[in-house]
Amino acid sequence: MAKIIAGVGTSHTPAIGAAVDNGRTHEPYWVPLFKGYEPSKKWMAETAPDVAIVVYNDHANAFSFELIPTFAIGVADEYQVADEGFGRRPLPPVPGHADLAWHLAESLILDEFDITIVNAMEVDHGLTVPMSLMFAEPAEWPCPVVPLAVNVVQYPPPTGKRCFDLGKAIRRAVDTYPGAERVLVVGTGGMSHQLQGERVGLINAEWDQRFLDMLVGDPDAAAAISHVEYLREAGSEGIELVMWLVMRGALDADVREVYRATHVPTSNTHNGLLVLDNSGSGPFT
Ligand SMILES: [Fe+2]
Numbered sequence: 001m002a003k004i005i006a007g008v009g010t011s012h013t014p015a016i017g018a019a020v021d022n023g024r025t026h027e028p029y030w031v032p033l034f035k036g037y038e039p040s041k042k043w044m045a046e047t048a049p050d051v052a053i054v055v056y057n058d059h060a061n062a063f064s065f066e067l068i069p070t071f072a073i074g075v076a077d078e079y080q081v082a083d084e085g086f087g088r089r090p091l092p093p094v095p096g097h098a099d100l101a102w103h104l105a106e107s108l109i110l111d112e113f114d115i116t117i118v119n120a121m122e123v124d125h126g127l128t129v130p131m132s133l134m135f136a137e138p139a140e141w142p143c144p145v146v147p148l149a150v151n152v153v154q155y156p157p158p159t160g161k162r163c164f165d166l167g168k169a170i171r172r173a174v175d176t177y178p179g180a181e182r183v184l185v186v187g188t189g190g191m192s193h194q195l196q197g198e199r200v201g202l203i204n205a206e207w208d209q210r211f212l213d214m215l216v217g218d219p220d221a222a223a224a225i226s227h228v229e230y231l232r233e234a235g236s237e238g239i240e241l242v243m244w245l246v247m248r249g250a251l252d253a254d255v256r257e258v259y260r261a262t263h264v265p266t267s268n269t270h271n272g273l274l275v276l277d278n279s280g281s282g283p284f285t
Contacts (some may be wrong), residue, residue: 002100002177004185006047006258007251008040009215009244009274010133012056012188014084014125015267020132021089031269036130036261037133040275043258044134049184051094052134053104053146054172055246056126056188058084058155059084062118063228069116070152071166073108074123074147075101082122092228094123097144098102100177104137104146107173113166123147132187133273143184151245152189156229163242164223167249171283174250187247190242191262192233193269208262211241212274216257237269244274254281 016033019025025034061082063069079094099259108115119210126148135142137230148170158166191208194200211234214222223245229241248255258275 002174002181002183004171004174004180004250005049005182005278007187007247007255007276008134009187009247010130011190011266011269011271011273012126013267013269013271014129017089017125017129017132018174020137033263033266036263036273039259040261040273041134041136043275046208047184049143050181051100051144051146052184052186053250054127054130054186054188055148055149055150056130057151057154057240057243057245058149059124059126062121062149065154068151069149070158072116072118072149073101073105074118074121075105076118076120079121079123079147081128081236084124089128091128091132091139092140094127094141094147095144098147100179100181101146103177104170104173107176108169110197111169113169118149121147122223126188132188134186136141148246150243152242157242158241159227160225160242160245161223163245164219164249166249167246168284170246171250175283185247185250187244187257189243190234191270191272192236192238193234194235195237195268197236199235199281201268204233204235205262205263205264205270206273207233208270212260212272215248215273215274216255216276219245222248248276249284251276252278252281253284254279255263
């Protein structure tokens, strides 16, 4: 049977992709951020997952504001990189894992977790920036990806608890997949940031660290955080952190924190990175 081996949470700020693509990672502004990812890149190369389920949000690229699924899973063999207005990032297409994706879709829906099935879509910085941060700049991505999109761009987004429960349902699905794949689950977005309104530029590093502590050691408490608290404490775009709860729900009830790195500022965000290893304690009951 397939097995979820680990989880990664990481921000997906678009400026990071631009820094990579334009050869600016060695500039003083960017050095601390990218230095923070060196240990996780090494860990990733050593861990070498067979497939990654990447939980991200589309930013009105694959899905316009005419149609916004709350949860959507890509079941294609390949995903092209979206042009977000500055040309496509110079990245290889993202290979899919259609067989696992269809199994996930079937298992989730029969598990009464309805999810939109997407046969074709492009992927934007929500997915490609984490890929760059995890795998650097390979000619080909080292493992296929199952993209799982969550609406956090138009109210109402799903609750943190709903995302946590989706992670648990993903765990049940992977545990019944008749392959031998070692599966990585990635939650992206956040941490605190606000891109609009009177509090534009808001960053709340202390709250973010408490969120990470809860996510590791008391995920039920993290899942109970309300939309209003995200808005008040982490800014209007801090709600992206609910996607990290999907990742956490798919892991063991107890996890080992392998690595954490945070950095302020990265564009207008508090950048976060968290690597969690399954402890063998088994899934949430
Ligand atoms: Fe985002």
